[in-house]
Amino acid sequence: MKHSTPINNENNISEANVAPMSYVPRDFFTNNHLTIEDAIGFNEYAEVLYEAGYKSAYHWCEKEAKLNNLSGIAVFEHYLNRLSQRGWGVFSFESVNADTGNAEVKLEYSSFVLSQPEKPGKLCNMFAGWFAGAMDWCTTRKGHYAYTNCEGIDCAAQYCSQSKCGDSSESFCIFTIKPSVANLAATNLAVTNQKV
Secondary structure: OOOOOOOOHHHOOOHHHOOOOOOOOHHHHHHHHHHHHHHHOHHHHHHHHHHHHHHHHHHHHHHHHHHHOOOOHHHHHHHHHHHHHOOOOEEEEEEEEOOOOEEEEEEEOOHHHHHOOOOOOOOOHHHHHHHHHHHHHHHHHHOOOOOEEEEEEEOHHHHOOOOOOOOOOOOEEEEEEEEOHHHHHHHHHHHHHHHO
């Protein structure tokens, strides 16, 4: 079968003509995600996802701040709103302080939990790098350079039992974002060495 859409740039296709979003069904994405996780292992995959998500969120915040004339924590709030609109779950701040780089993000109706109602555990680790990247974008704009880490401390899936996921009082996930002591120490050392 011959492709009906162009696959090279001979037809004057430009990046401006390509949609910035690729919409796929939740099960399609989750199945791909789980297959890769099974192939390389949970911890290894979590590291890869963290770094990729961090970079993507940081870049997204930079572009969206300019596009929408937003600044500070409003960019992070916009990010959470867009993630919610795109079907990843419903995201909101429990607390946030861009001056210190601390925050708690609440996630309800996680796409990963909904797609795997029979699987308990921490299923939403993919989001951790996203939140650290968005917070670091905010702190660098304030001149604080918090270099945060994010960890999912509570996942709705930890309270699931068979098909009753979401029925418990703990039907949400909580992520904590806080400055990394190791990163701050390395940054302070680099600044001190530059002054000498």
